[in-house]
Amino acid sequence: MSNPWDILILGCGRLGGNLKTELETEKLRVLGVRRSQVKKDASFLSLDLDLPESWNRLAKLPLSQNVVIVAVVTPDARTEDAYRKRYVGISVRLRYFASLPGRGYRVVWVSSTAVFGQNQTGLLDELVLPMPDHWRGALVREAEDNIAEIQAKTTVLRLAGLYTAQSLNLLRDPEMRKKLNPESVSNRIHRDDAVNLLRRLVIDNHNYVATPDLVHGVDRGSTEYRQIFDRLDGTRSQIDSAEVGRIITTRYRAQMPALRHPTLDSVLTRP
Template identity: 30%
Template sequence: MIGNNWQTFGVRRHIDSLPSWIKPIQADVTVADCPETWPEQKLDYLVIALAPNERSEAAYRNLYVDGQRNLYQWLAQHQQQPKRIFFVSSTAVYGQSAGEWVDELSMTEPERWSGKVMCEAEQVALNSGFPSTIVRLAGIYGGKRQAFLQRVKEGYHADGCTNRFTNRIHEQDAADLISHLIGLDAQGVLLQSAYLGVDDLPVEQAQVVSWLQQQLGVHSVAEKVLQPAGGSKRCNNARAKATGWKPKYADYQQGYLELI
């Protein structure tokens, strides 16, 4: 893990929620012009973790593809050569939907537009001219990310739909994995081009709902049916764990119990 003596910049459209130890840079990466407050000094690492304003193909491509290219232009303008780029991607790049196990060597042939755009964005990072590592995260939860938990509280259920495997990672574990990889690179450890950021237990959506209902003491409301998981695959985190990282929240029960 990286130490406390690092200077960290945070580029965001809205900087109010950044912690005090991060130096804020208010900017929108979809705007080509480099912000005036962009740092002039050497940058060792760039972590690209983007969040679109809306869920549409146009918004995704504008942010993940075009916005990412803008970032590289800003680096070029300032003659900055980071030691490594970390691009935060998604397990949506996998199109497997029959409960298959997938890892970093599995084929990435998504059927949905979101996965296709993320595949394109990964290639932009890998072809950026900088050493690059892709971190593919599964469904992030924890902290303010409690939408799924809230839906179960409201009576949403999986309608008995089984054989739909889901994968997730607590937000603290996701941040820790990226920090861990940066620390390894800084120590001269050779990193792979991609890592899966998931917990230890892929699980059926219906099983998660049933367990949460028991913990919360709530019941299904007949007309409130959750949208089925977008795919059905089981993600293997062995490569990430082989680096010495392990999730603090090894499965959904550990993570959600703390939230509850």
């Protein structure tokens, strides 16, 4: 039998691929599962996780005793059917797969702060009960509930909006700005920090270190879109944190890795 895998990443696209690279620097054996094929790399497996037979193949993989399954699923479209198929469908299959007798696989599930309704305001940390007011949040929440039923240790990472210095340029576009309420609060986390946070949670689970059941991945700079627009336009020298509105935060900041990009300002001021 070949050497067992330490980490199984279901959905190894951009975020999952970055995580895979980071974990491999720790000398962990990481298998990335994705639909598109990666040629000449045995550490990737091409499977469509929407199909039952794909899970039969996963069941035959050699996995280490303290394997961690990481799920980073992404819908094919921003439609209700696509979200239900990907989030709910895969969470149900993963719940069954990870809970079979003799397995007890630890699971890290990447979710979204979209579980909170737009009318939920104030500081929204991990103790606040989500009250989705849109099909997207409701389906993401349903998937979280499925993961919570797994008969092993699970950690859900709710990520705020991912961004990079390049993606911020989209907010310079007047047409993009028309789609956003300038008074609403933008909750974000830099993609590098999201990978670093996910890496910590996966390694801690692999080493049986105590980890929270639920963590919010968000930076310290939740702010109104109007301030972001002004900062990008050069009419504001710095961004102030929001004091009212829908503000995502976390109770576990001190336990998690230090943020490389604590606010948008730290990205915009870099050369």
